[in-house]
Amino acid sequence: MTTRIDKRFAALKAEGRPALVTFLMGGDPDHETSLAIIRALPKAGADVIEIGMPFTDPMADGPAVQAAGLRALAAGATLVKTLDLIRAFRTTDDTTPVVLMGYYNPIFIYGVEKFLRDADAAGVDGLIVVDLPPEEDEELCLPALKAGLNFIRLATPTTDDKRLPAVLANTSGFVYYVSITGITGSAKPDPAKVGAAVARIKHHTDLPVCVGFGVRTAEDARAIASGADGVVVGSALIDMVKNSLDGAGKAGPSTVKAVTGLVAELACGVRAAKRVAAE
Amino acid sequence: MTVQHQLNSYRTGPDERGHFGPYGGRFVAETLMPLILELEQAYADAKADPAFKTEMDGHLKDFVGRPSPLYFAERTTEHFGGAKIFFKREDLNHTGAHKVNNVLGQIMLARRMGKRRIIAETGAGMHGVATATLCAKFGLECIVYMGAVDVTRQEPNVLRMKALGATVRPVESGSKTLKDAMNEALRDWVTNVADTFYCIGTVAGPHPYPMLVRDFQSIIGIETRAQMQAAEGRLPDSLIACIGGGSNAMGLFHPFLDDKDVAIYGVEAAGHGLTSLHAASIAGGRPGVLHGNRTYLLMDADGQINEAHSISAGLDYPGIGPEHAWLHDIGRVNYLSATDNEALAAFQLCCRLEGIIPALEPAHALARVADLAPTLPKDHLMVVNMSGRGDKDLASVAEHLKGKL
Known part of the structure; x- marks a missing residue:
């Protein structure tokens, strides 16, 4: 089955450039502003949109993503409303791939079968669930693949060659290479090491490999994207949301523009990257 | 959930994937998965080594006072x-408290695995104190995550940990209690994978922790x-x-x-x-x-x-x-x-x-x-x-x- 994700990466390959993958928290800082941001992302240069499903206890995330999740929850976010965001986005955009990213408990409580049905109907293309390693594939990964959704797995510096085949076995859409051992938004990755790691992963799979964690500027994006099929930027965009809020934590007139401004810069960086490792 | 009355034994769990019936498992980020598998192997090796038990029994008697x-x-x-x-x-x-029984076992495992940096979460501070104590005894670095609320209401234990040479990191995220301390400890572990051993204080967390903490207790x-x-x-x-x-x-x-x-x-x-x-x-x-x-x-x-x-x-x-x-x-x-x-x-x-x-x-x-x-x-x-x-x-x-x- 070909998803929007497969189509998008095939088109970018033909175009000869890597993808810009943007991550923002669904419902941050509120539902309406979040929808306005998501709607503005493709035009600003986002090729793939990742939307975080807010969770109270995000064990692999740094302070920026933690705070974004808590802002969204305080503004009334739920998994139902996150799916509403995607459904609303799809009324104006039927081509940009959307990936939901988060933790398993809210999905488990929603009900796996119902969630997969509703996510597919809303126009979600793929899932990244941080706390579901291949050892727990029966929980969500296998049912998701059966339902026609991509299940995108994280590979990390601790995923050695012996373990990589297990990690890649049921992965589809793309592989998300976590460039550092650490939480989101922390240390800056070393582009040379990242390039080598992407090459190592590509030895085991034909899937596109996108790199995330620690990418903040257009220059970071260019450097990292040079050795990969795509670059993921999250905490830096979330910081733009946070910094645009007024004293009461409400979105201001500049919130959407603050995010799309950085996305446009990052898109320039990505477009300046030459594809090397992707071939 | 169904009630089973006819089990031959209630003591055979967990299965090889860490399940007790539908519970347990290994719901962790990929970064931690290789570490958890390494710990599982190290524990299996230690259990098969009579010298591990002999050393543990000695410390339980002379250091813990059992x-x-x-x-x-x-x-x-x-x-x-x-x-x-x-x-x-x-x-x-x-x-x-009982906490020391488990900490002794885990610190001995950490030593076998060559890990020199120990992290722990603590609520009342008893697990933190036990961890700080054994790290002092064995000359290991010790970092304890403790919710900021608990730091205030369990001050004597914070002082004990500090006296024993541990670093106490107050956790300001979420509800600032034990669950948030555990989140921060997991974030530390994800960041410092090469040299760090996570000493969990209770029969929870990803497999093999619920099993090995139970065994030590x-x-x-x-x-x-x-x-x-x-x-x-x-x-x-x-x-x-x-x-x-x-x-x-x-x-x-x-x-x-x-x-x-x-x-x-x-x-x-x-x-x-x-x-x-x-x-x-x-x-x-x-x-x-x-x-x-x-x-x-x-x-x-x-x-x-x-x-x-x-x-x-x-x-x-x-x-x-x-x-x-x-x-x-x-x-x-x-x-x-x-x-x-x-x-x-x-x-x-x-x-x-x-x-x-x-x-x-x-x-x-x-x-x-x-x-x-x-x-x-x-x-x-x-x-x-x-x-x-x-x-x-x-x-x-x-x-x-x-x-x-």
Whole structure:
């Protein structure tokens, strides 16, 4: 089955450039502003949109993503409303791939079968669930693949060659290479090491490999994207949301523009990257 | 969940994937998965090495001070006028609680694995103190994550940890209690994978932690069997212990699970009451996934984790170990609860009747002894796990009793 994700990466390959993958928290800082941001992302240069499903206890995330999740929850976010965001986005955009990213408990409580049905109907293309390693594939990964959704797995510096085949076995859409051992938004990755790691992963799979964690500027994006099929930027965009809020934590007139401004810069960086490792 | 009455043994879990029935598992980020597999292997190797047990037994005897006594609580027995009540005196261990049994085992594993940097989460601070103690003994770096709220209400233990050379990192995220300390410890571990060993304090977290913590704590139940045989010539009729994550309870219960005539009671913290703020995951929660395992959790309709409340920082956690979740479902262990006020009353009673200042955690178990013991015959042998001493709690007890201590 070909998803929007497969189509998008095939088109970018033909175009000869890597993808810009943007991550923002669904419902941050509120539902309406979040929808306005998501709607503005493709035009600003986002090729793939990742939307975080807010969770109270995000064990692999740094302070920026933690705070974004808590802002969204305080503004009334739920998994139902996150799916509403995607459904609303799809009324104006039927081509940009959307990936939901988060933790398993809210999905488990929603009900796996119902969630997969509703996510597919809303126009979600793929899932990244941080706390579901291949050892727990029966929980969500296998049912998701059966339902026609991509299940995108994280590979990390601790995923050695012996373990990589297990990690890649049921992965589809793309592989998300976590460039550092650490939480989101922390240390800056070393582009040379990242390039080598992407090459190592590509030895085991034909899937596109996108790199995330620690990418903040257009220059970071260019450097990292040079050795990969795509670059993921999250905490830096979330910081733009946070910094645009007024004293009461409400979105201001500049919130959407603050995010799309950085996305446009990052898109320039990505477009300046030459594809090397992707071939 | 179905009730199974015909199990040959309740002691065979977990399976090779870390499951106790539908509970447990390995719900962690990929970065941690290789570390968890490495730990599982290291533990299997250690179990097969007689030198590991010999060394551990030596430290348990000479450093921890084991065996801990099984003490006949004569005046408590008279007071309730029913069952013959014994306290398993884990409060007499070095560092003042059962926590040290598990920490010793994990620190010895860390040494075998060549890990020099130890991280831990702590609620009441007893696990943090035990970890800081053994890191001092073995010359290891020690970093303890503790919710900022707990840092305030358990100050004596913060000072103990610092005196022992540990770094205490107050956690300001979320509810600033034990669950948030565990989140931060996991974030540290994800960041410092090469040299760091995560010393988890209870029978929760991803496999193999619930299993190995249980195994290290099972010394409590193993000793209790032998001591009761020596004292009364037979096994006890009932066991009772408080439950946060549930390690002191599991340590006492596990060696008795297949003795069908031994009634077993776990006591959760009911805080202000089960219809209000509390920390009773089985009584007031439902199955979900957090901190690496599936188990009973306190959460809202959207699967967001609720903040727990208990007067006892050691029980103030919105989950419970996965093996307890399973033992509840199959009906082998009877899970009860006690409120803050009931625990406070039991605390005072124990101080005055026995000359023992109990921690607020086992005071929850004592609160249910108050209901159970009077209904039972005088030849009924009941063991209460006195899991820790209460010096650390005196300031907060005094505050709650408003000077009537």
